[in-house]
Amino acid sequence: MKSLGAHRSLSMATAIALSTAGIAATAVYAGDASKANRTNIAAIPPAGEGSLGVAYTIAFWGIPFGHSDVNIKLAKDSYKTSSVFQTSGIVSLFWKSDIQASSTGTIASDNLEPAVYDSYDQRRADKKQRVKVTFTDADPTVFADPPYSLTKYPVSSQQKKEALDPMSAVALVMTGIKADAKNPCGTVAPVFDGRRRYNIEFKYLKDEPANVPGVYKGKAHLCEMHYNQIAGFKPKVVQEGKSLPPVYGWFVDVPSSAAPTGKYLVLIKAWASNGWGTADATITKMDVDKSGKQG
Numbered sequence: 001m002k003s004l005g006a007h008r009s010l011s012m013a014t015a016i017a018l019s020t021a022g023i024a025a026t027a028v029y030a031g032d033a034s035k036a037n038r039t040n041i042a043a044i045p046p047a048g049e050g051s052l053g054v055a056y057t058i059a060f061w062g063i064p065f066g067h068s069d070v071n072i073k074l075a076k077d078s079y080k081t082s083s084v085f086q087t088s089g090i091v092s093l094f095w096k097s098d099i100q101a102s103s104t105g106t107i108a109s110d111n112l113e114p115a116v117y118d119s120y121d122q123r124r125a126d127k128k129q130r131v132k133v134t135f136t137d138a139d140p141t142v143f144a145d146p147p148y149s150l151t152k153y154p155v156s157s158q159q160k161k162e163a164l165d166p167m168s169a170v171a172l173v174m175t176g177i178k179a180d181a182k183n184p185c186g187t188v189a190p191v192f193d194g195r196r197r198y199n200i201e202f203k204y205l206k207d208e209p210a211n212v213p214g215v216y217k218g219k220a221h222l223c224e225m226h227y228n229q230i231a232g233f234k235p236k237v238v239q240e241g242k243s244l245p246p247v248y249g250w251f252v253d254v255p256s257s258a259a260p261t262g263k264y265l266v267l268i269k270a271w272a273s274n275g276w277g278t279a280d281a282t283i284t285k286m287d288v289d290k291s292g293k294q295g
Contacts, residue, residue, distance in 0.1 A: 155197045249267050
């Protein structure tokens with residue numbers, strides 16, 4: 001049972017790190033950081049106007065087991081996202097995963113409005129899953145190959161319509177649309193992934209010095225994150241989820257005239273711990289549009 005608990009904590013930390021944009025700046029200022037607080041990595045060539053590209057690693061017990069690349073492109077009133085997550089190292093011997101996902105949608109004044117989400121997940125050569133969610137004014141439609149039941153553990157039409165797909169939720173966090181002075185990390189990212197409905201909930205704790213060696217040193221917002229299961233889960237899974245530990249994260253503000261709020265909100269490190277160890281997601285690189293400040 002203990003080993004199962006450790007596995008669930010690891011899975012939860014991984015899911016939250018991905019769903020909340022496990023990303024951070026390798027060549028930016030954190031808000032009003034002084035010159036002494038600049039990153040000590042050489043400037044990365046800027047991405048295209050209105051774009052953000054991030055890479056990070058995920059580790060457990062200090063041992064890397066996966067990496068992810070996330071890209072967002074912003075236009076005047078629309079966005080596109082894409083991501084790749086792959087396991088690596090010794091973990092791949094018993095848990096192999098390759099997930100590719102993308103989304104498109106429009107940018108509203110205080111929210112994102114998703115249009116299409118498409119994902120492909122390959123766990124083994126014989127275990128593959130494609131999920132496509134099309135968001136409309138009516139009930140969002142789901143295409144799954146191979147198909148799965150949407151009625152055994154149902155998600156209501158209202159629950160679907162009030163949510164974003166996983167990649168749009170990443171963009172919602174990264175663009176800082178829901179962040180303000182009182183809640184600098186935002187408050188909640190509602191997600192429907194084609195089967196399950198859940199919230200990633202944020203609680204601001206304090207500002208504090210943050211240091212990701214070789215990447216970033218400066219002020220960050222320390223926030224607590226919770227994975228709140230809403231619908232589409234087995235009752236047993238919901239009950240077990242209540243005992244999962246919180247995830248903590250350092251967020252930094254990245255000024256950018258291309259971002260809807262004038263800045264990106266970037267997670268430089270996320271971590272969760274239990275009696276078995278700590279799982280964490282840590283930034284390795286970031287490309288920001290030309291209006292973002294470079295180190």
